[in-house]
Amino acid sequence: MRRLSLSNRLALLFAACTAVVSLFAGVLFSRASEAHFIELDQQLLDGKLIGLRRALQDIQSSESEVRLQDELSRQADLSLRITGSDGQRWYDSSIRLPKDLPQTPGLSTLSSDGTDYRVLNAPLYLDKPDSPQLTLLLDITHHQHFLQRMQHLIWLTVGLSALATALLGAWAARSGLRPLRRMSAVASGVSAHSLNARLPEENMPPELAEMAHSFNAMLGRLDDSFQRLSAFSADIAHELRTPLSNLLTHTQVTLTRPRPIEDYREALHSNLEELQWMAQLVNDMLYLAKADHGLLMPKREPLELAEEVDLLLEFFAPLAEDAQVKLSRDGTAQMEGDRSMLRRALSNLLDNALRFTPANGEVRVRIIDQAKGLSLAVENSGDGIAEALLPRLFDRFYRADPARQEGSSEHAGLGLAITQSIIRAHGGQIRCESENEWTRFVIELPKKN
Amino acid sequence: MKLLIVEDQAKTGHYLRQGLTEAGFNTELVADGSTGQQLALTGDYALLILDVMLPGRDGWQILQAVRGAGLDTPVLFLTARDAVEDRVHGLELGADDYLVKPFAFSELLARVRSLLRRGSAAPQETALQLADLRLDLIRRRVERSGQRIDLTAKEFALLEMLLRRQGEVLPKSLIASQVWDMNFDSDTNVIEVAIRRLRLKIDDDFPHKLIHTVRGMGYVLEERDA
Numbered sequence: 001m002r003r004l005s006l007s008n009r010l011a012l013l014f015a016a017c018t019a020v021v022s023l024f025a026g027v028l029f030s031r032a033s034e035a036h037f038i039e040l041d042q043q044l045l046d047g048k049l050i051g052l053r054r055a056l057q058d059i060q061s062s063e064s065e066v067r068l069q070d071e072l073s074r075q076a077d078l079s080l081r082i083t084g085s086d087g088q089r090w091y092d093s094s095i096r097l098p099k100d101l102p103q104t105p106g107l108s109t110l111s112s113d114g115t116d117y118r119v120l121n122a123p124l125y126l127d128k129p130d131s132p133q134l135t136l137l138l139d140i141t142h143h144q145h146f147l148q149r150m151q152h153l154i155w156l157t158v159g160l161s162a163l164a165t166a167l168l169g170a171w172a173a174r175s176g177l178r179p180l181r182r183m184s185a186v187a188s189g190v191s192a193h194s195l196n197a198r199l200p201e202e203n204m205p206p207e208l209a210e211m212a213h214s215f216n217a218m219l220g221r222l223d224d225s226f227q228r229l230s231a232f233s234a235d236i237a238h239e240l241r242t243p244l245s246n247l248l249t250h251t252q253v254t255l256t257r258p259r260p261i262e263d264y265r266e267a268l269h270s271n272l273e274e275l276q277w278m279a280q281l282v283n284d285m286l287y288l289a290k291a292d293h294g295l296l297m298p299k300r301e302p303l304e305l306a307e308e309v310d311l312l313l314e315f316f317a318p319l320a321e322d323a324q325v326k327l328s329r330d331g332t333a334q335m336e337g338d339r340s341m342l343r344r345a346l347s348n349l350l351d352n353a354l355r356f357t358p359a360n361g362e363v364r365v366r367i368i369d370q371a372k373g374l375s376l377a378v379e380n381s382g383d384g385i386a387e388a389l390l391p392r393l394f395d396r397f398y399r400a401d402p403a404r405q406e407g408s409s410e411h412a413g414l415g416l417a418i419t420q421s422i423i424r425a426h427g428g429q430i431r432c433e434s435e436n437e438w439t440r441f442v443i444e445l446p447k448k449n
Numbered sequence: 450m451k452l453l454i455v456e457d458q459a460k461t462g463h464y465l466r467q468g469l470t471e472a473g474f475n476t477e478l479v480a481d482g483s484t485g486q487q488l489a490l491t492g493d494y495a496l497l498i499l500d501v502m503l504p505g506r507d508g509w510q511i512l513q514a515v516r517g518a519g520l521d522t523p524v525l526f527l528t529a530r531d532a533v534e535d536r537v538h539g540l541e542l543g544a545d546d547y548l549v550k551p552f553a554f555s556e557l558l559a560r561v562r563s564l565l566r567r568g569s570a571a572p573q574e575t576a577l578q579l580a581d582l583r584l585d586l587i588r589r590r591v592e593r594s595g596q597r598i599d600l601t602a603k604e605f606a607l608l609e610m611l612l613r614r615q616g617e618v619l620p621k622s623l624i625a626s627q628v629w630d631m632n633f634d635s636d637t638n639v640i641e642v643a644i645r646r647l648r649l650k651i652d653d654d655f656p657h658k659l660i661h662t663v664r665g666m667g668y669v670l671e672e673r674d675a
Contacts, residue, residue, distance in 0.1 A: 279552075280636060343633055344634070351637040
């Protein structure tokens with residue numbers, strides 16, 4: 001079965017509600033008017049009964065016949081039958097009266113030969129037990145017609161109002177759902193090339209504003225990731241182009257004419273350096289790709305962070321001494337994590353810090369053990385990094401120092417991105433802050449992954 | 450000492466054999482897994498170098514067959530797939546080492562030598578020597594031409610490694626791993642600086658240089674004709 005659209009469902013629901021309400025009102029009204037007519041007839045017939053009883057006080061006198069005719073002639077739609085106490089029909093005011101009439105005392109309704117009657121049975125003499133019976137018949141055909149017409153009218157109203165509310169409801173639902181259709185139109189127009197489309201949040205009804213906001217936020221995140229991804233692919237091609245072009249040129253130039261063996265050796269060495277640089281780049285990119293696909297699965301070894309940091313500081317000691325930079329570590333904490341991955345992450349930070357610390361500067365590692373997690377900061381003295389550049393530091397191929405161009409440096413600019421991936425794989429966060437001539441990379445890690 | 454290489458990529462196999470042969474190993478190369486397994490099961494080889502993806506039988510199946518036959522020939526895996534599960538799988542099956550492509554030949558050579566050395570118990574030496582450079586392992590002293598040279602603990606460890614593997618080109622990654630226990634890819638130039646500082650103490654004041662840089666490959670300690 002085809003599923004109904006939301007507006008059609010709402011329209012049907014509105015129509016059903018209106019039909020039920022108007023039907024209920026109509027039935028109530030028709031019952032009330034019928035009751036009202038019965039009451040009117042009762043009053044009329046009661047009045048006539050009194051007049052007739054008076055006219056027939058002495059049924060034997062000839063005057064009574066005249067008075068009866070006189071009484072009956074005042075009300076054309078009234079007929080009378082007088083029945084004796086033995087059931088004998090004594091008098092009919094009209095020949096067209098039905099043969100059988102209800103015998104129950106009081107008011108009743110009778111339908112005969114297309115004519116409707118209100119019938120009142122009452123004894124002629126209230127004080128005699130074997131009194132003749134008076135049966136008053138009031139022709140109420142026009143009342144009944146009126147009631148029937150009204151019932152038709154009620155059904156018509158029910159039908160028309162249901163139809164009208166269905167149409168109005170459909171229109172209202174449709175216009176109410178217009179923001180959703182707009183959302184759907186925007187969504188269907190979104191592709192990798194048009195991720196900048198956004199929904200106008202301010203015109204949205206409050207119920208949908210939140211959804212529109214989430215939708216826009218989702219588009220924003222997709223846009224951002226996609227931008228990074230396309231920039232990444234472009235960067236990869238760009239990064240590889242320089243060493244490839246070096247390799248091609250150098251090899252072709254070397255082969256153009258015969259040369260002493262030393263020149264060939266030199267060419268191969270130079271090529272080797274370019275190739276190694278490229279191999280390192282490819283390995284780093286594969287590592288990042290693995291991280292992006294959630295394939296970086298850290299082991300859970302119990303680690304004493306102070307020990308790990310001290311080993312790394314020992315590793316970097318020659319570099320630091322050479323650069324006349326003081327290395328130090330403060331604090332300790334235990335955690336569970338992957339030793340080799342964390343060493344790689346921290347070594348990138350230390351290497352980075354050492355490169356940007358001027359002579360006689362300082363690189364400090366501070367470990368703070370807190371109840372909910374631990375924080376590890378690698379900070380170095382120096383000129384600091386401009387506020388605007390901080391969020392970009394972890395971008396792939398980003399080099400804070402514009403003098404270091406692609407291919408020319410031994411650093412591909414993936415180190416901090418790799419560090420970030422490793423920290424994230426451990427369920428942690430890394431950020432960089434720079435103030436008062438200190439640059440600080442702060443890692444926050446849970447103790448257990 | 451015979452090595453078996455099972456590698457289906459012709460170019461890689463060819464250069465591996467050439468490199469290992471020139472490094473002094475008797476090397477045999479086959480390109481398909483089934484032949485590789487037959488040869489490996491003869492037990493004639495001191496070391497197997499296996500590619501994981503092979504026609505016929507893959508590297509893991511060969512390894513299983515070799516271990517199943519009770520042979521403890523060291524096995525070095527070459528793989529283009531750097532998935533953690535792959536490494537774990539290989540090591541669980543009894544592989545001794547693995548290298549992920551692209552790798553440097555100097556790295557492979559160093560690891561091959563490490564694996565081959567593992568079996569033979571090194572004699573208990575008290576001192577290591579090359580030309581006029583002498584390293585006393587017991588008193589932890591270094592002398593060159595009779596002059597005492599002061600080294601830090603790590604410089605001592607670095608020189609000891611170079612002396613023990615004199616004549617071999619040692620890649621930077623291997624040095625970082627053996628001397629500092631740092632087993633990760635890193636583009637830091639710590640090793641260059643450490644070697645430079647060691648040279649300052651060992652070589653700079655003497656006419657015959659012993660520590661040599663092999664561009665793009667690593668460092669070697671050897672006596673060369675000036």
